[in-house]
Amino acid sequence: xxxxxxxxxxxxxxxxxxxxxxxxxxxxxxxxxxxxxxxxxxxxxxxxxxxxxxxxxxxxxxxxxxxxxxxxxxxxxxxxxxxxxxxxxxxxxxxxxxxxxxxxxxxxxxxxxxxxxxxxxxxxxxxxxxxxxxxxxxxxxxxxxxxxxxxxxxxxxxxxxxxxxxxxxxxxxxxxxxxxxxxxxxxxxxxxxxxxxxxxxxxxxxxxxxxxxxxxxxxxxxxxxxxxxxxxxxxxxxxxxxxxxxxxxxxxxxxxxxxxxxxxxx
Numbered sequence: 001x002x003x004x005x006x007x008x009x010x011x012x013x014x015x016x017x018x019x020x021x022x023x024x025x026x027x028x029x030x031x032x033x034x035x036x037x038x039x040x041x042x043x044x045x046x047x048x049x050x051x052x053x054x055x056x057x058x059x060x061x062x063x064x065x066x067x068x069x070x071x072x073x074x075x076x077x078x079x080x081x082x083x084x085x086x087x088x089x090x091x092x093x094x095x096x097x098x099x100x101x102x103x104x105x106x107x108x109x110x111x112x113x114x115x116x117x118x119x120x121x122x123x124x125x126x127x128x129x130x131x132x133x134x135x136x137x138x139x140x141x142x143x144x145x146x147x148x149x150x151x152x153x154x155x156x157x158x159x160x161x162x163x164x165x166x167x168x169x170x171x172x173x174x175x176x177x178x179x180x181x182x183x184x185x186x187x188x189x190x191x192x193x194x195x196x197x198x199x200x201x202x203x204x205x206x207x208x209x210x211x212x213x214x215x216x217x218x219x220x221x222x223x224x225x226x227x228x229x230x231x232x233x234x235x236x237x238x239x240x241x242x243x244x245x246x247x248x249x250x251x252x253x254x255x256x257x258x259x260x261x262x263x264x265x266x
Contacts, residue, residue: 010075011247042079103216105179109138144175
């Protein structure tokens with residue numbers, strides 16, 4: 001059976017995953033702090049195949065490979081599926097519970113199993129225990145308690161959280177929001193819900209107050225949007241469709257060649 005069938009199949013499979021990734025990017029155009037995905041391709045293992053129709057002299061002089069053999073690829077594969085952590089546009093919401101990170105850094109949160117994850121989603125709320133959490137109810141690290149009779153809350157660019165409490169004339173400091181950044185942000189593992197967990201490839205992490213040690217600052221009343229650019233994704237979609245179509249044409253051509261061979265008569 002012609003190798004071209006298998007090679008074309010790898011191209012179709014790779015482009016299908018590429019289209020799936022683009023579709024996910026487009027679907028999350030309006031998701032707060034969403035980071036677009038990207039597929040990287042690599043050629044599959046090269047193998048030696050016998051060459052036909054060349055004289056021994058031609059074969060020996062050809063490109064330094066073993067006489068009578070040629071190097072041929074086996075198609076394309078997915079080398080990685082990664083996230084692009086370019087900053088998204090910042091939109092004003094006017095809500096005191098919304099915070100955008102301007103620059104590098106993630107909020108640390110505690111998952112249900114007690115492990116740590118990271119997010120750039122800045123929609124905050126207070127849970128039933130009075131803890132400051134993300135919009136999905138994950139408690140921030142370090143923990144910040146908010147009194148039940150809080151009037152208004154203020155979050156400074158350096159992460160200082162203050163609030164006015166009913167019956168008091170002075171503001172009270174509730175805690176300090178901190179950020180974490182990584183040596184290789186692109187190696188973080190996406191978990192869904194705008195959450196990421198660290199990996200060995202992500203390298204060392206730096207934790208501290210916003211605005212210090214290269215960490216970004218906070219902006220209250222704003223939210224970071226998705227970094228998906230609709231035009232770019234539509235162009236990538238057209239390219240992926242054309243590549244998929246080209247691979248399908250190879251399958252069709254190989255099938256026609258096999259049909260011609262099967263139809264040969266003595």
